[in-house]
Amino acid sequence: MVSVRLPDGSVKEFNRSVTPLDVASDIGPGLAKAAIAAEVDGQQVGLDYALPDDGEVALKLFTKKNSEALSIMRHSAAHVMARAVMRIKKGVQLAFGPVKGEQFYYDFEVDEPITEDDFPAIEKEMKAIIKKNEPFERIERPRDEALQICKDMRQKLKVEHIESGLADHESLSFYQQGEFLDLCRGPHVPSAGAIGAVKLLFVAGAYWKNDASNKQLQRLYATAFFDKADLANYVERMAEAQKRDHRVLGRKHGFFHIDEMVGQGLILWAPKGAYVRQKLQEFIHLHLQRQGYDQVFTPHIGKLDLYKTSGHFPYYQDSQYPPLINHDQLKKLADEGCTCSDLSNSMKSGEIDGYLLKPMNCPHHIKIFDAQQRSYRDLPIRLAEFGTVYRWEQSGEIGGLTRVRGFTQDDAHLFVTEDQVADELAGCLELVKIVFAAVGMDDYSVRVGLRDPDSSKYVGDPANWDKAELACREAAKTLGKPFIEEPGEAAFYGPKIDFVVNDCIGRKWQLGTVQVDYNLPERFDLSYIGADNKHHRPIMIHRAPFGSMERFIGVLIEHFAGAFPLWLAPEQIRLMTVSEKSEDYGREVEQRLKAAGFKVHGDFRPEKLGSKIRDAQMELIPYMAVVGPRDAESGTLSLRDRVDGDLGALTIDETIAKLQKEVEEKVVKQKFANTGVIAEEGETQNEY
RNA sequence: GCUGUUGUAGCUCAGUGGUAGAGCACUUCCUUGGUAAGGAAGAGGUCAUGGGUUCAAGUCCCAUCAACAGCUCCA
Incomplete structure (x- = not known):
């Protein structure tokens, strides 16, 4: 006998083997009809899942009203989409087809690329499949058999996945719908008719298993809703969100301009945008004074040696503009018969000394610290600069103000003693909070970026890393806000606390950042004289409350939908x-x-x-x-x-x-209705 | 960098291989008004750039540049 506990606390007992659907029928025919899927002891299952014959289970039944049902349905829609594509295109190799936020996608390898011209045919086929309302049937097979099934179907990506990614699964499941059979963990809606309205969105490239060294597949994005009206609403919301896009508003209101002749990702600040930036800088400047910062100015370039010492050149060369070489040097190389490829190679290896457009401000600030002997009595030293840095971002990444090749950080570097780390970190975090509060942005998230233990891109002693990571974690705790820890998100010299916000179409951007660094002081052999009259190594804190002025204002334009509060408005x-x-x-x-x-x-x-x-x-x-x-x-x-x-x-x-x-009072008058664009969540990976 | 889409007036966009279009904005004139669009006229273009096909290319093909979406990357 099995006892089924329902969410309202009631318990139903059955003397036979039952499925969630049986339980639903037992409650009422209406529920049985409305049920889409279920959750048994916290695990999502289909309605045909066999409940255990005895013991006690907790069962939740999902209908269209549950958001869980919506994702399950979208996942089923992904199968329907794949089925439709296979009917239209030859030689389709299936990869993965998960749900992602309000959308779902399926990755395919196809002989002949899918283009938007194929959308009407695919959608038509999907609608036909939905109308036919065939059931999704779950089929479980031992691993060997499952492998053979995929081999027989010539689905080589699935075969590869079973052999590598699913090596430890003893039993695997498939879902069959008519002629379409797909390796899938499930669950699915009972039959295709449960899928309401579907719409293909766009096609894009995506790498097999998200690895750029793997082959590129075609990813077809779409969305689905139970109701046509919900789909129409979604389309409307996306259009609304686009209206507050900072690139649209930036052009409309003349905040900034990007000119092809100047260069990709290089921002020209028009008077109105420049005014907003100026106001923000004045605002934070006041707080810098209160917190005891000293203003410095440094040039936009520095010798290669500086960045070899800091590690920027060896670690991030690919994201830097190539070094600038002087005329004499270039002529000498030419006279020596240096070829272009020689030049390229020696530049890469750093043999040719030149100047680098600075990718970060820290080396310059370090040199200011190091220009004189420092006593423990001088510490903490806080050097601040609105420093403009240049990075060679990949062309496909550049866009608007949020990802650019030249940007100004509201940067500062604090040189502190071990004892001062916690207090100074707290001061930095306070500054970030002041910034967010001043503009009424409260929907940010906090991320602690730690080193990836498997990577070699970090410099320095692991013991120092442990100390720095602990300091970050402890500081983040003081924020009184939940934060996530992400290995692999650290800078090469130290861990960091990042403040992340969403843009109008749900993309995440890092704004403010606070970083603890034991390594650059070591690489530059920095020291101060302690009370014991001995040399000691200072610790550095890198921090930028806005992050980049460009990105911050890009996000801010969207936050206010272009309507700045009185204190920031370029025309009041x-x-x-x-x-x-x-x-x-x-x-x-x-x-x-x-x-x-x-x-x-x-x-x-x-x-x-x-x-x-x-x-x-x-x-x-x-x-x-x-x-x-x-x-x-x-x-x-x-x-x-x-x-x-x-x-x-x-x-x-x-x-x-x-x-x-x-x-x-920095009054923010209007609260804008959220556009309702759901920020990208982690995708639900149903394909194992 | 990769995949797909798109480049036409300042902006938003129409445009079937055969004379370059609209709305808004702009300029000038008329109107002199009290809380979300008064009226008229005018000006504005090497159809992203470079090749090619064709009697003929904004339109078809190729390349380059750029923008957009998604990957990958992001100190």
Whole structure:
């Protein structure tokens, strides 16, 4: 006898072998019809799963209302998609087909590439399969037999996967749907009819087992919903999300420009974007002063030797612009008969001395620290600079402000004693929190990047790494926010605490970062004189609360959907006249607002007021100051809030006081409805 | 870097191998008005770049550059 415990606490007992479907039927025919899948003792199963004959199990039945059912259905839709593709394309080799966030995909190896032109045919075939409503049948086989089945089907990727990835599985399962049989862990919906509306999205390349050294497969992305209306809603949400894309808004509002002739990933800051950046820099500068930082400036280039010592050149050469060589050196090489390939080789091996566009600011700051003898009494030394760095990012990665080839870090390096590490880390984290709070971004996540024990890309003594990692972990705990630890995410010189946010289409970006480094001080042989009159090695903390100004502002544009709060808005007040009759008074008011420190622009065009207001609304100006004959008479202006509308007449002084207070308090007026784009979650890998 | 898609006016986009188009923005003129679009006229183009096919190419083919999406990478 088996006791089945349901989520409401009730227990049903059965004297026979039952499946989740049987239990559902026992509860009611409506539920049996609505059930999609189930969960038994925390494990997702199909409705035909055989429950144990005795003992007690916890059973949850999923219907369309459960989000679990939605992912299970999408996974089934992936099978239907693969089945449709196999009917249309010859020689299709199946790889994996998991669910990822709101989407699902299937990776194929095909003789003839799938293109978007194939979408209508594939979708049509999928709809036909769904309409036919054939069941998904689970078939379990011992490993040997399963292997043979895949060999017989000539599915070489599945064969490879069974032989390597699934070597320790004794029994494997398949799901069959008509002529389509796929190795799969499941579970699936009972039959294809449960799949509602499907839509193919795009085709992309993806490497077999996510390894770039493996062959590239074709990945077909799609989404599915139980309901047509939900699909329409999804399409709408994606379109909405695109409207707040910083690249779209950046062009529309003139925040920045990227010019082909200047170069890929090189940002030209237009006045409006530059203003926002300036305001942010002023803001953090104030906090740097409070926390005892010293400002420094360093050049954009440095000799190769510097980066050989730091390790940047040997470890990240591929992501750097090649070294700059001087004319004499180049001529000498030419006279010696150096060929292009010789030149390339000697540059790579670092034999030719040149200058590197700096990929990071730390070596320069280290040299400032090292320029004089330091006492323990001087520590901590905190050197800050908005330092611009250049990295040769792969062309396919570059885009907008979030991934660029030249960017400015709000960088600083702290040189501290062992005893000071914890306090200084706390100060750095505090700064990051201040930054996020100032702009009302609270949906960030924290990631502690640790070294990957299997990799050779890290420098230094493992004992130092252990100390640094412990310090990061302890510091992260003080944030009072859950954080994840990710091996392999550390810098080559030390572990770090990263602050990660999502962009408007759900991609994750690292903004602020705080890193603990025992290694660069060693590589540069840094020291300070301790109280014992002996040399001691300082520890470095690298930190950038914004991360990169480019990326931060890119994300910030999306966060505010282009509508900056008053303290950051590049145009704070649009002054407009009701008609040209009030122009003189308008200019007087404009001057007074400007004198009070506001960014004001006067709109004196011979347009109707409604039209001027509309323009200002569209340009997302926080406040409009309307002046007409009545205002000229009473010495007032009519203030209009972009969000709240007409606020009525105020004197100029009242206006200035009100807006200054709003700037002071850094008020964020509008909360934007989340676009509802679901950030990418880890994919559910049902294909074992 | 890889796979796929896309490059037409400042922006968003139409355009069937046969004379280059629209809306918005811009300029000028008319309108002088009180809280989200007043009216008219005008200007604006080497159809990304370079080759090729063709009597004829924005349109078809190839290459390059760039953008977008996804991989891979990201100190």
